[in-house]
Amino acid sequence: MTNWEELEGRCQTCQRCALADTRTHVVFGAGQKDAEIMFIGEGPGENEDLQGEPFVGRGGQLLDDMLSLIGLYRDTNFYIANIVKCRPPRNRDPLNTEQDACIGYLREQIALVGPKIIVCLGRIAANRLIHDDYKITREHGQWVEKDSIWYTAIYHPAALLRDPGKKPETFVDLRAIREKVRQVCPRTY
Numbered sequence: 001m002t003n004w005e006e007l008e009g010r011c012q013t014c015q016r017c018a019l020a021d022t023r024t025h026v027v028f029g030a031g032q033k034d035a036e037i038m039f040i041g042e043g044p045g046e047n048e049d050l051q052g053e054p055f056v057g058r059g060g061q062l063l064d065d066m067l068s069l070i071g072l073y074r075d076t077n078f079y080i081a082n083i084v085k086c087r088p089p090r091n092r093d094p095l096n097t098e099q100d101a102c103i104g105y106l107r108e109q110i111a112l113v114g115p116k117i118i119v120c121l122g123r124i125a126a127n128r129l130i131h132d133d134y135k136i137t138r139e140h141g142q143w144v145e146k147d148s149i150w151y152t153a154i155y156h157p158a159a160l161l162r163d164p165g166k167k168p169e170t171f172v173d174l175r176a177i178r179e180k181v182r183q184v185c186p187r188t189y
Contacts, residue, residue, distance in 0.1 A: 016101035019086035025052030029081035036185035042124035059157035122156030
């Protein structure tokens with residue numbers, strides 16, 4: 001099995017798709033490497049590309065604030081990563097070919113972390129990890145068990161910044177996540 005250093009080294013030097021040509025930094029992941037819960041987004045934005053860490057811009061600050069309400073903190077009890085590790089130009093959605101080039105790295109991260117819960121941040125992550133016609137407006141907050149891991153999705157923090165009217169639904173989803181963590185993640189709280 002791959003170890004963290006070897007996997008991150010391969011990501012840092014990856015040239016599998018054109019995103020490698022425009023990146024400032026590879027945005028590998030952050031948080032507790034043995035966490036019982038993982039959050040997975042679609043790809044890094046401008047701030048993430050500049051700093052080399054996932055979810056550090058305005059959306060990341062909102063996410064951290066929301067998760068702190070349910071006792072989750074990236075430095076102590078969860079791991080966070082993205083489907084693609086390099087920023088798509090102008091923060092566009094990552095193309096399927098870009099996702100295909102990177103998904104193996106994410107699968108290795110998931111195997112190394114060994115989470116009991118994966119929360120997809122937004123439609124693109126949910127389409128890739130839960131099922132390919134996932135409708136975030138209808139299915140957010142619903143749970144699916146696959147390969148002994150519980151999956152759910154919430155609105156992407158950037159979507160909440162654009163449409164604050166979605167925040168009440170997201171807080172309902174966060175409470176459900178807290179409840180699921182209490183049920184299946186004995187080390188998290």
